[in-house]
Amino acid sequence: MQGRTASAVDAVNKTGGRGYDTSFFSPGRFMTSDKGTRRPRGAVRVVGIAGGGQLAQMMLPAAAELGLAVVVLDPDPQCSAAGEAQGVVVGEFQSAAALRELAGRCDVLTFEIERINAAALAELEAEGHVVRPSAATLATIQDKLEQKRFLARHDIPTSAFAAWESGTPLPRALPCVWKARRDGYDGRGVAILRDQADVAALPQAPALIEALVDIDYELAVLVARGHDGTLLHYPVVEIVMDDAAHVMDTVVAPAVAPAAVMARVRELATRVAEAFDYVGILALEFFVGRDGAVLVNEVSPRPHNSGHYTIEACATSQFEQHLRAVAGLPLGSTALRGAAVTFNVLGAPGARGRPCYLGFDRDDADVFVHCYDKPEVRPGRKMAHVTVLAGDRDAALARAAAIKPGIRVEGSNV
Numbered sequence: 528m529q530g531r532t533a534s535a536v537d538a539v540n541k542t543g544g545r546g547y548d549t550s551f552f553s554p555g556r557f558m559t560s561d562k563g564t565r566r567p568r569g570a571v572r573v574v575g576i577a578g579g580g581q582l583a584q585m586m587l588p589a590a591a592e593l594g595l596a597v598v599v600l601d602p603d604p605q606c607s608a609a610g611e612a613q614g615v616v617v618g619e620f621q622s623a624a625a626l627r628e629l630a631g632r633c634d635v636l637t638f639e640i641e642r643i644n645a646a647a648l649a650e651l652e653a654e655g656h657v658v659r660p661s662a663a664t665l666a667t668i669q670d671k672l673e674q675k676r677f678l679a680r681h682d683i684p685t686s687a688f689a690a691w692e693s694g695t696p697l698p699r700a701l702p703c704v705w706k707a708r709r710d711g712y713d714g715r716g717v718a719i720l721r722d723q724a725d726v727a728a729l730p731q732a733p734a735l736i737e738a739l740v741d742i743d744y745e746l747a748v749l750v751a752r753g754h755d756g757t758l759l760h761y762p763v764v765e766i767v768m769d770d771a772a773h774v775m776d777t778v779v780a781p782a783v784a785p786a787a788v789m790a791r792v793r794e795l796a797t798r799v800a801e802a803f804d805y806v807g808i809l810a811l812e813f814f815v816g817r818d819g820a821v822l823v824n825e826v827s828p829r830p831h832n833s834g835h836y837t838i839e840a841c842a843t844s845q846f847e848q849h850l851r852a853v854a855g856l857p858l859g860s861t862a863l864r865g866a867a868v869t870f871n872v873l874g875a876p877g878a879r880g881r882p883c884y885l886g887f888d889r890d891d892a893d894v895f896v897h898c899y900d901k902p903e904v905r906p907g908r909k910m911a912h913v914t915v916l917a918g919d920r921d922a923a924l925a926r927a928a929a930i931k932p933g934i935r936v937e938g939s940n941v
């Protein structure tokens with residue numbers, strides 16, 4: 528396995544990262560993955576990922592296991608995936624030329640961040656490049672208004688919403704939720720509007736206004752869908768938000784919720800994935816209202832923070848599964864092996880400069896610290912995550928609560 532992995536990697540390196548060695552496709556050449564998949568010649572050897580952050584970084588070990596080489600595109604030459612990827616295209620996500628270069632260096636193109644030039648991807652797709660998930664799926668999901676319209680069109684329950692432009696009257700009474708149509712992630716581009724001062728503080732950007740849901744609890748689920756339509760669900764998990772930062776704080780696997788709610792979550796996830804004719808990992812977040820209604824909050828066309836627990840807790844991680852789906856390999860089992868709690872480690876308040884990791888050296892067998900190797904820390908920036916495994920949910924929650932205060936990322940400025 529290892530030797531074959533090296534071959535795909537060498538193929539990229541040999542050409543100076545400018546493509547792959549076509550001798551690799553010589554007649555009769557087959558490759559066997561760790562799960563015993565025989566791959567005919569012409570199979571995917573190189574995956575191009577638009578985005579080289581932590582999500583790409585966490586795909587790399589899985590890619591190596593599957594014998595796939597990875598080339599990433601990122602504006603930051605020191606992005607998280609740069610150290611281990613077989614190639615890096617340094618360029619902007621909006622640059623059609625950079626995306627074209629990436630497409631020219633891979634067999635299948637995917638992405639791990641939404642703010643990619645979807646029109647340029649659609650052009651590459653029209654020219655015959657394989658883009659998974661599709662450029663049309665990205666275009667719909669990356670615009671939160673179009674995403675909501677898509678859900679509504681397919682009768683997927685979601686909170687009430689309306690388009691809104693700065694300087695015009697709000698389409699609904701306060702309190703309500705403001706979301707930038709584009710480019711919001713990791714808590715950026717979301718605000719709860721409670722009074723006129725909140726409205727006055729909003730940035731100028733095309734936006735949508737959503738009803739503020741009276742949330743009882745929040746759930747998430749990942750769906751993996753292969754190019755042949757095979758669809759698998761991961762376990763439904765509970766998510767706990769950091770309400771001030773609007774980012775996910777903790778993920779608890781498995782969720783505890785009434786059977787009817789769990790079934791509804793899985794049903795809605797299936798319907799969304801099928802409506803997109805989706806290929807890859809699709810992440811869905813849900814609100815369960817105090818009235819018992821299950822609403823889709825947001826969907827993400829990529830591996831997701833709510834699925835990091837799958838690295839240690841599931842038979843196949845979300846990262847391996849995404850690669851399997853986009854590379855046209857059979858999907859792996861999504862079975863949960865035990866309870867898990869994942870929490871994010873964000874840059875500490877005021878932290879700037881070079882990251883200083885506190886409490887990251889651990890030798891406990893049930894605690895897994897994933898450091899994203901970002902060259903710079905900023906307050907609230909996702910710098911790492913920690914997964915705790917235990918026999919049951921309560922034990923995992925208690926262990927996570929005990930270790931969390933000791934794990935921090937400060938900056939060289941302090």
Ligand code: AIR
Pocket residue numbers: 578579580581582583639640641712713908909
């Ligand atoms: N990401 C993409 N959408 C949401 C998130 N969190 C991940 C991707 C992306 C990275 O965050 O892996 O490349 C960018 O992180 P940062 O801290 O540089 O903004």
